[in-house]
Amino acid sequence: MNKSKEIKIIAAIAGVLALFASCNKSGKDSKVVEIILEAQNAPYTYEDENGNPAGYEYEVLKAIEKKLPEWKFNYQVLDYETALAGVRTGKYTLDAGCKFRTPAREKAFLVSAPYNYFFMNLVVKADSGINGLEDMSGKSISPIVATDGRAVALKDWIDGHPEVTVDFKTLASSGAMADEIAKVEDGVFDAAYLSAEQANAILSEAKYTDLKITKRVDGRDTVFLINKDKKEFQKAVNKALEELTADGTLGELTVKFFGEDNFEVAKKIGLKKD
Numbered sequence: 001m002n003k004s005k006e007i008k009i010i011a012a013i014a015g016v017l018a019l020f021a022s023c024n025k026s027g028k029d030s031k032v033v034e035i036i037l038e039a040q041n042a043p044y045t046y047e048d049e050n051g052n053p054a055g056y057e058y059e060v061l062k063a064i065e066k067k068l069p070e071w072k073f074n075y076q077v078l079d080y081e082t083a084l085a086g087v088r089t090g091k092y093t094l095d096a097g098c099k100f101r102t103p104a105r106e107k108a109f110l111v112s113a114p115y116n117y118f119f120m121n122l123v124v125k126a127d128s129g130i131n132g133l134e135d136m137s138g139k140s141i142s143p144i145v146a147t148d149g150r151a152v153a154l155k156d157w158i159d160g161h162p163e164v165t166v167d168f169k170t171l172a173s174s175g176a177m178a179d180e181i182a183k184v185e186d187g188v189f190d191a192a193y194l195s196a197e198q199a200n201a202i203l204s205e206a207k208y209t210d211l212k213i214t215k216r217v218d219g220r221d222t223v224f225l226i227n228k229d230k231k232e233f234q235k236a237v238n239k240a241l242e243e244l245t246a247d248g249t250l251g252e253l254t255v256k257f258f259g260e261d262n263f264e265v266a267k268k269i270g271l272k273k274d
Helices: 003-029 056-067 080-089 103-108 149-160 177-185 196-206 231-246 249-258 262-268
Strands: 031-038 071-078 094-100 116-125 140-145 167-171 191-194 211-213 218-226
Touching: 031 056, 031 080, 056 071, 056 094, 056 116, 056 231, 056 249, 071 080, 080 094, 080 218, 094 116, 094 149, 103 218, 116 149, 116 177, 116 196, 116 262, 140 149, 140 177, 149 167, 149 191, 149 218, 177 191, 177 196, 177 211, 191 196, 196 211, 218 231, 218 262, 231 249, 249 262
Parallel strands: 031 071, 031 094, 140 167, 140 191
Antiparallel strands: 094 218, 116 191, 116 211, 116 218
């Protein structure tokens, strides 16, 4: 082999080794994750007027991202069904969209630590005398689809309060929240169980004059859903959330988006322990 040819071979081998080392370094240092924010779910997740991700959960994720410099977060906004299916199959890494922790979700996904709290109220007739779930013994609540986190939260409350005999059944398929309230207006059920924000949006359209929204009666923590194979990422996210909760960052963000510290409210109504 002549010297010129030998030099070329050595150079080619060096180039391949350098490329291999570069790929290894890139694979070690760059961990890319696809983050999905669900559309039309303001103020939690949505797309702003410029087509960019926005909302409380986006701000939480950006705060997490700052604590995880070894991970690269790619964000996009998608509809509910596409987001869930994509995270389940591994096309996407994490789904954000104000999700409750439920047994079905814990089976299908890895679930993060809580990053917020979602509070529930009752919509009842103004003269009903009902001010909370404790007043619902012998009374009925409008059915909710079984897969809705509200149904899971309500059933948990009922199971934990056997002294209060509430008539509540779940639906096999989704129904509109407006229908739940309409059935209270029509006297079919005594109460509807949903958040004040959801109820106010419906009542402002329906113009009912004989219904009221009670004070908060219950609540649930909300979590991110993560692909089953991303245990290392779940661990990193949970550590970041623990730090962001402890230093008050998440509480400050809830004040910004919801007008109050949801973590302090959760403590007051017994949802969050110190």
